[in-house]
Amino acid sequence: xxxxxxxxxxxxxxxxxxxxxxxxxxxxxxxxxxxxxxxxxxxxxxxxxxxxxxxx
Numbered sequence: 001x002x003x004x005x006x007x008x009x010x011x012x013x014x015x016x017x018x019x020x021x022x023x024x025x026x027x028x029x030x031x032x033x034x035x036x037x038x039x040x041x042x043x044x045x046x047x048x049x050x051x052x053x054x055x056x
Contacts, residue, residue: 002049002056005045005048005049006045006049008041008042008045009042009043009045009046009049011042012038012039012041012045013038013039013042015038016035019031019034
């Protein structure tokens with residue numbers, strides 16, 4: 001479970017950062033709602049990792 005949460009957190013935060021950069025390079029409108037949701041999901045995974053660090 002710990003490895004899954006770590007992979008989710010890193011993947012979601014990385015994609016939330018790189019997605020607007022890729023869309024701006026392609027001259028397409030940036031989907032801010034999706035990027036914000038990915039960022040919130042990544043932060044939420046890190047929160048769960050920290051909150052339940054003794055149980056995982």
